[in-house]
Amino acid sequence: MTKNALITGITGQDGAYIARLLLDKGYEVFGLHARRASDTLWRLRELDVLDRVELIEGDLTDLSSMIRAMNKSQATEVYNLGAQSFVATSWEQPILTGYVTGLGALNMMEAIRLTNQKARFYQASTSEMFGKIQESMQSEATPFYPRSPYGVAKLYAHWMTVNYRESFDMHCSSGILFNHESPLRGIEFVTRKVTDAVARIKQGKQKELRLGNIDAKRDWGHAADYVEAMWLMLQQDVPDDYVVATGRTTTVRDMCKIAFSHVGLNYEDFVVIDPKFYRPAEVEVLLGNPAKAKAKLGWEAKISLEEMITTMVNADMKRVAREV
Numbered sequence: 001m002t003k004n005a006l007i008t009g010i011t012g013q014d015g016a017y018i019a020r021l022l023l024d025k026g027y028e029v030f031g032l033h034a035r036r037a038s039d040t041l042w043r044l045r046e047l048d049v050l051d052r053v054e055l056i057e058g059d060l061t062d063l064s065s066m067i068r069a070m071n072k073s074q075a076t077e078v079y080n081l082g083a084q085s086f087v088a089t090s091w092e093q094p095i096l097t098g099y100v101t102g103l104g105a106l107n108m109m110e111a112i113r114l115t116n117q118k119a120r121f122y123q124a125s126t127s128e129m130f131g132k133i134q135e136s137m138q139s140e141a142t143p144f145y146p147r148s149p150y151g152v153a154k155l156y157a158h159w160m161t162v163n164y165r166e167s168f169d170m171h172c173s174s175g176i177l178f179n180h181e182s183p184l185r186g187i188e189f190v191t192r193k194v195t196d197a198v199a200r201i202k203q204g205k206q207k208e209l210r211l212g213n214i215d216a217k218r219d220w221g222h223a224a225d226y227v228e229a230m231w232l233m234l235q236q237d238v239p240d241d242y243v244v245a246t247g248r249t250t251t252v253r254d255m256c257k258i259a260f261s262h263v264g265l266n267y268e269d270f271v272v273i274d275p276k277f278y279r280p281a282e283v284e285v286l287l288g289n290p291a292k293a294k295a296k297l298g299w300e301a302k303i304s305l306e307e308m309i310t311t312m313v314n315a316d317m318k319r320v321a322r323e324v
């Protein structure tokens with residue numbers, strides 16, 4: 001029997017990758033598509049899945065459209081990936097971030113509860129919930145200390161996921177994913193900002209790259225690997241929370257080195273520190289412990305940071321070359 005899945009945030013980086021993964025596994029895939037004035041479907045086109053998914057118009061802040069999406073899709077698995085996900089913007093739009101990233105998750109769970117309580121739910125939680133880290137390596141047992149309105153909104157959604165699991169016996173799981181990137185990453189995030197700039201500088205279309213705190217450290221993996229972990233969580237008999245990470249942390253500075261040196265450039269000749277990109281409160285370092293995901297899901301990251309960043313640079317070199 002075909003399985004039906006509903007993905008919120010299908011037009012985002014992870015939404016596109018998990019849509020492809022689920023289609024490859026034979027699912028019928030439905031995606032919530034928030035109406036926008038400009039085109040947001042480029043990622044689904046790049047992965048060649050746009051014609052194979054059914055888009056349902058709706059917004060995470062609108063419970064009635066979520067209920068309609070559940071009824072229309074008849075989904076038995078729901079992946080809640082929709083969010084205002086850019087940390088820096090969450091200080092400029094804290095209330096919107098709370099509505100979409102926090103309450104949006106609750107709307108999705110309420111829609112499930114009102115339509116088909118048996119449907120399985122995945123919540124896209126985040127290492128940003130650890131924020132000002134309370135342990136040098138963060139696991140499912142590490143206390144949370146979010147440092148941005150985004151992190152706080154995600155923590156609300158995380159605890160509501162735990163609460164719905166415990167209150168209503170619903171199959172709700174929370175994946176605490178550390179940073180993951182790909183050639184489909186939004187241009188505002190630091191890895192893609194860097195790989196795009198490397199391509200432009202190499203092709204003579206940009207002179208410098210302005211960045212904020214390049215001493216920040218992140219545990220970076222590849223989105224294509226990480227969506228596998230999401231799917232695995234919903235295949236378990238018992239819902240649970242899992243950290244998904246590589247177990248290696250790297251500075252933004254060293255990530256820049258990898259990206260620039262791939263095209264024979266020295267990052268120090270082009271990177272300019274601009275306080276404009278500093279955040280009101282920074283998450284200095286993140287390092288995840290993926291032991292539980294490995295033991296219980298049999299999951300581990302396959303793609304290295306070097307392979308991912310060089311693939312991203314190669315993709316941006318092609319994109320920039322195509323521009324007129």
Ligand code: NAP
Pocket residue numbers: 008009010011012013014015032033034036040058059060061080081082083084085086100124125126127176177178179180181186
């Ligand atoms: P992304 O590329 O920013 O995608 C976010 C998605 O949410 C987009 O499809 C966006 O639609 C949609 N969206 C925004 N506001 C919405 C609304 N009001 N109603 C419905 N949909 C809305 O994010 P991502 O990197 O794929 O991440 C996926 C999820 O994982 C997010 O929840 C993110 O917070 C979380 N997460 C990401 C990472 C990471 O490193 N990538 C790590 C941990 C957790 P439009 O395209 O129309 O704007």
Ligand code: F7E
Pocket residue numbers: 085086087088125126127128177178179180188189190191193210211212213214216217218252277278279282283
């Ligand atoms: O920043 C520093 C910045 O914006 C990474 C989201 O997917 O992962 C992401 O959040 C680091 C930070 O990602 C610039 O200060 C320096 O320390 O790429 P980012 P993020 O904030 O870690 C988590 C897990 C999520 O859940 C989020 O949704 O890089 N940094 N200079 C900069 N960052 C940006 N964006 N731009 C700069 O110029």
